[in-house]
Amino acid sequence: MVSIKRLQEGGTDIIAVIGEIDASSSIELDLAIAKSVGEGFKRILVDCQALEYISSAGLGVFMSYIEELREKKIQMVLYGLKEKVANTFEILGLADLLHIRDNKSEALKLANELSV
Amino acid sequence: MLKNKAIIRLAFFGAAIAWLILLFSEITILFSSLKGLPPDVAVWLPRVMLGVYIVCLFYYYKFRIELDDSLNFTDLLWKVFATGLITTVISLVFRLLLFLLGKTALATNLIFNDIICQINLALLVNFLVAALTSWKRLILYQKSKWLLRSWALFEVIMLVVLLNDSLGIALSQYTSLFINIAIGILVLVLSANMRWVAYLNFRQKWTSLLLLLLTFFYLAYFFYTVEKSTELINEKTQAFLDYRAQLIVLVLFWFIVIYGIFSFLVILFNLPTSSVFEQKLEEVVNFQRISQSIQTEQDEESVYNILLESSVSSVFADAAWLEITGANNDRKMFTYRVTEQESKNIVDHLEKNNIKGVLDAGSEKTKNLSKHLAAMRGSRFRSILAFPIIVKEETIGTLALLKELPEGFNKEMTRIVSAFANQAGISIENFRLMEEAFQNARYKEELKIAKTVQQSLLPNRLEEDPGFQIAAFSASADEVGGDYYDTLRINDHLVALIIADVSGKGTTAAFHMSQMKGIFHSLAQQHMDPKEFMQRANQALVYCLERRSFISASYFIIDTQEKIIRYSRAGHCPVLYLKAGEKESEFLKDKGAALGMIRSKDYCNYVETNELKYAPGDIMVLFTDGITETKDSKGEEFGNEGLAAALNEMTTATAKEIEQNIIKRLYEFSGTKNLDDDYTLMTVKFTNN
Numbered sequence: 194m195v196s197i198k199r200l201q202e203g204g205t206d207i208i209a210v211i212g213e214i215d216a217s218s219s220i221e222l223d224l225a226i227a228k229s230v231g232e233g234f235k236r237i238l239v240d241c242q243a244l245e246y247i248s249s250a251g252l253g254v255f256m257s258y259i260e261e262l263r264e265k266k267i268q269m270v271l272y273g274l275k276e277k278v279a280n281t282f283e284i285l286g287l288a289d290l291l292h293i294r295d296n297k298s299e300a301l302k303l304a305n306e307l308s309v
Numbered sequence: 310m311l312k313n314k315a316i317i318r319l320a321f322f323g324a325a326i327a328w329l330i331l332l333f334s335e336i337t338i339l340f341s342s343l344k345g346l347p348p349d350v351a352v353w354l355p356r357v358m359l360g361v362y363i364v365c366l367f368y369y370y371k372f373r374i375e376l377d378d379s380l381n382f383t384d385l386l387w388k389v390f391a392t393g394l395i396t397t398v399i400s401l402v403f404r405l406l407l408f409l410l411g412k413t414a415l416a417t418n419l420i421f422n423d424i425i426c427q428i429n430l431a432l433l434v435n436f437l438v439a440a441l442t443s444w445k446r447l448i449l450y451q452k453s454k455w456l457l458r459s460w461a462l463f464e465v466i467m468l469v470v471l472l473n474d475s476l477g478i479a480l481s482q483y484t485s486l487f488i489n490i491a492i493g494i495l496v497l498v499l500s501a502n503m504r505w506v507a508y509l510n511f512r513q514k515w516t517s518l519l520l521l522l523l524t525f526f527y528l529a530y531f532f533y534t535v536e537k538s539t540e541l542i543n544e545k546t547q548a549f550l551d552y553r554a555q556l557i558v559l560v561l562f563w564f565i566v567i568y569g570i571f572s573f574l575v576i577l578f579n580l581p582t583s584s585v586f587e588q589k590l591e592e593v594v595n596f597q598r599i600s601q602s603i604q605t606e607q608d609e610e611s612v613y614n615i616l617l618e619s620s621v622s623s624v625f626a627d628a629a630w631l632e633i634t635g636a637n638n639d640r641k642m643f644t645y646r647v648t649e650q651e652s653k654n655i656v657d658h659l660e661k662n663n664i665k666g667v668l669d670a671g672s673e674k675t676k677n678l679s680k681h682l683a684a685m686r687g688s689r690f691r692s693i694l695a696f697p698i699i700v701k702e703e704t705i706g707t708l709a710l711l712k713e714l715p716e717g718f719n720k721e722m723t724r725i726v727s728a729f730a731n732q733a734g735i736s737i738e739n740f741r742l743m744e745e746a747f748q749n750a751r752y753k754e755e756l757k758i759a760k761t762v763q764q765s766l767l768p769n770r771l772e773e774d775p776g777f778q779i780a781a782f783s784a785s786a787d788e789v790g791g792d793y794y795d796t797l798r799i800n801d802h803l804v805a806l807i808i809a810d811v812s813g814k815g816t817t818a819a820f821h822m823s824q825m826k827g828i829f830h831s832l833a834q835q836h837m838d839p840k841e842f843m844q845r846a847n848q849a850l851v852y853c854l855e856r857r858s859f860i861s862a863s864y865f866i867i868d869t870q871e872k873i874i875r876y877s878r879a880g881h882c883p884v885l886y887l888k889a890g891e892k893e894s895e896f897l898k899d900k901g902a903a904l905g906m907i908r909s910k911d912y913c914n915y916v917e918t919n920e921l922k923y924a925p926g927d928i929m930v931l932f933t934d935g936i937t938e939t940k941d942s943k944g945e946e947f948g949n950e951g952l953a954a955a956l957n958e959m960t961t962a963t964a965k966e967i968e969q970n971i972i973k974r975l976y977e978f979s980g981t982k983n984l985d986d987d988y989t990l991m992t993v994k995f996t997n998n
Binding site for chain 1: 882900902906907915
């Protein structure tokens with residue numbers, strides 16, 4: 194079960210992911226990112242502080258946006274990943290493809306730097 | 310059946326014989342009395358024979374009419390009518406004969422008159438008994454215990470009266486009066502049972518009235534005929550069978566007449582309301598049609614049509630429409646004698662007047678919106694009744710009924726149509742549930758096939774080499790996963806190994822797995838660098854993997870000549886390696902993104918070839934994340950630690966033994982035999998050769 198909340202801070206969309214993302218709940222994550230992209234945000238932060246678990250389907254969602262975000266010059270930064278979750282990203286090699294930071298301020302900083 | 314027929318024949322034969330005896334003894338007695346001679350036969354014989362005649366007829370009709378289940382109410386009345394017709398015709402023939410004879414000696418002959426009189430009496434009795442049997446069935450329709458007892462009592466009393474008549478016992482005035490009153494009350498009580506009338510439809514009621522009327526006519530005719538001839542004979546002599554002395558005949562006669570009159574009146578007064586009863590019956594039938602539409606393999610559309618039809622006919626609506634909003638927001642309109650434009654006008658009018666009714670799909674209340682319609686110009690309709698159709702607590706549509714009369718709907722109608730609408734909702738919900746169940750069954754069947762496919766993709770046999778021992782194990786949960794492992798010999802000293810995990814489950818996972826197998830078998834043979842293998846595999850998969858799917862894999866080439874392992878990891882779990890002589894194993898963490906992660910040439914930047922020199926006794930364990938993600942009852946994961954520990958305690962064992970130990974430890978940890986993921990293990994131990 195997952196609960197996803199979106200919050201806008203000065204042109205930056207923050208998607209907070211709370212709970213576990215498995216095959217069925219990955220659809221919600223996909224929807225949230227798609228909405229954010231559709232609404233034209235250029236900086237998207239994904240708050241993973243309360244993300245307990247992510248399955249391969251959930252990782253697939255992040256993966257599927259890599260190309261699109263690059264084409265549209267949208268900067269997405271994930272932050273606050275728990276060790277276990279970070280490990281999953283690491284093993285799959287997604288850590289090298291996504292921007293991942295420890296906390297929100299660093300993530301925001303990176304997003305701002307990249308979008309310049 | 311044969312037995313019944315035999316009884317019918319026997320009864321008929323008995324009645325005929327009894328009557329013939331009656332007739333001859335009667336004539337003999339009359340003749341003797343006229344001549345002033347003592348009769349040759351006993352004077353009681355005609356009375357007794359009349360009794361026997363009645364009893365025989367009673368049984369005859371009992372089997373002819375009472376036990377024949379195929380007869381309905383009008384059939385019963387028809388039987389009575391037909392019997393009456395036949396007897397009357399016979400009687401009329403005799404009357405004609407009498408008329409033709411005119412004032413001849415024969416016509417005035419007392420004995421001849423008596424014969425005619427007896428024939429008429431016999432015909433009358435025959436008719437009465439036939440009617441009695443029919444009345445019995447009508448009265449006992451929807452019988453109660455109490456009613457059955459009353460009828461039994463009536464039959465017993467009639468038998469007593471019959472016996473009394475036959476024996477010729479003279480009763481005192483008071484006794485006979487008492488008996489008459491008792492019989493009268495009983496007859497009235499029995500005559501109150503008219504339930505069958507309610508089940509006649511309008512036409513049947515008219516038919517019944519006509520038949521009853523004709524029956525009365527026959528009765529009157531017979532009564533007149535028999536009475537007149539009896540009077541005639543009575544003037545001359547007392548020595549004949551006077552029906553007036555036979556109480557049973559009178560009882561039968563009055564019972565038939567009274568019940569006949571009651572029936573006639575009840576039917577007559579029920580005529581105007583019969584349409585209501587028919588209406589109710591139709592409602593029940595319509596209800597059944599809606600609820601049974603599932604069994605008859607109809608679809609949602611037909612439920613809507615039946616709903617519209619039934620509602621219209623139940624409330625006599627002049628027009629109606631049914632608007633359904635489907636799953637994909639597509640609107641379906643079913644109309645009856647109203648154009649879509651007209652219905653749209655009405656909806657617009659109601660909206661314009663800001664009426665929050667059922668016509669907006671959000672409301673769940675049934676509303677009579679007539680008063681709002683009264684103000685609408687240019688519409689022929691003056692009354693409207695609207696209902697929501699609710700499926701799973703969600704309004705999926707609106708049923709609107711229209712009438713040209715103002716205030717055309719009453720509470721009763723509202724209730725009926727509301728019930729229809731509810732039932733339709735239930736039927737549709739059932740339809741959808743059935744559809745779901747069907748889909749589920751198909752999905753399960755698909756999974757079964759996928760699982761078989763998946764199993765068949767795993768190798769039956771692993772590549773053997775004197776340079777190493779190898780063991781592999783794979784188990785999957787009920788749901789099909791996408792774990793894959795395989796081996797392939799490239800040449801005499803090179804062996805390729807692969808382990809992979811396809812993201813997702815089910816048929817697509819099995820499908821991607823088969824693609825992986827194809828890629829492995831075609832690329833590995835060409836002996837390429839592991840990095841190149843991954844690049845080419847990625848390139849091949851880009852075109853067949855879905856947007857969110859990827860495959861994690863590790864590819865190894867073992868060179869037994871150089872004692873070198875060259876491998877590439879693409880997002881797969883790092884390999885667990887234990888060096889000979891050491892106590893602690895380690896995970897070889899290195900760079901590599903999963904296949905399908907990057908769908909361009911850039912992929913080569915995210916994958917690399919690693920090289921490892923191995924020594925005899927080294928152990929390598931390849932696995933999928935199902936192993937490390939296995940949870941115990943507290944939700945803790947087996948983890949890399951658990952796996953490493955299971956290997957560390959078996960440093961000197963063979964590959965097979967190590968594998969078995971890991972599986973054993975894994976099951977101990979999870980505490981259950983039920984898998985909820987896929988587990989795949991491939992263990993390699995290098996030897997001295």
